[in-house]
Amino acid sequence: MTWQLRRARAADVDAIMALETRIFVNDAWSAEAMAQDVANPNCYYLVAFPPDEPDRIEAYAGLQAPRGAHEGDVQTIAVTEQARGHGLGRTLMLSLIAEARKRGVREVFLEVRADNPSAQALYLRLGFEELGLRRGYYQPDNVDAIVMRLHVPDPEMQMTPAEAAAEATE
Template identity: 75%
Template sequence: MSWQLRRAGVGDLDAIMRLETGIFAADAWSSETMRRDVADPNCYYLVAFPPDEPERVEGYAGLLSPRGAVEGDIQTIAVTESVRGRGLGRALMQRLLAEARKRGAREVFLEVRADNPVAQRLYARLGFEEVGVRRGYYQPDGVDAIVMRLALAEPEAALAEPEAQS
């Protein structure tokens, strides 16, 4: 299956919140918090959908990365259970990392639940390294968060070749 990604807007909030509350039942964000992030110009949120069904959101992800800041933070990412394991999470993450690089970030951080080895493997495959643990971070169930960091490569500037002299 293939998906299209688009920048999320406030009009996507209902679809995002259906996924948010369905996937993260115990520690879902409030719709007010999600609305604030989606509308914040320092954030970059994406939704993913089948090409012929733009209203059917299968995943979303968000990045906090103010332009010119050296650090970015993956705020959230979620993919419906029915499409997990098909590369959508990776595609969302790669697009967020590209946006962070474009905004000038040199490193990106994220927190992942200690009891989510599938997500931890995805992040490790993308180059993230564990840098710490936040004890009891996820509430109300008190699950630890593993803090991970990715150093972004500097954008490569190509030098123009000098024109040949005749």
């Protein structure tokens, strides 16, 4: 499966909310809150879709990270059932982390449901560490949230072949 990513826009909120309410049945965001975040310049929301069907949103993810702030927060991430297991969640998270880095963020935080081991495993593989627990965070299910943090790595600098040759002769 292949997808394209693009920045979410106001016209995507209905499609995002269709996924939001299907995936997060009991603790879905309101359409108003989602629309505010998508439009907020301090937030960065992405949607993923099949290349030939730009209106069929299969996943979305959002980051709150004001430019120049040292901390950011993954607001939400969701992938449809049929698109799971193909690396789309990882791609979205890496895109959010890259945007956080561009905005000057040094640490990214998130909360993940304690009953979602596959998401927890993804975040651990991406370098997040567990910081603590928020008891009963997800309501009305009364599910705990695991708080996680990533120290945003510095961008990797790669030398051009000419730079590598020049360094080798020094």
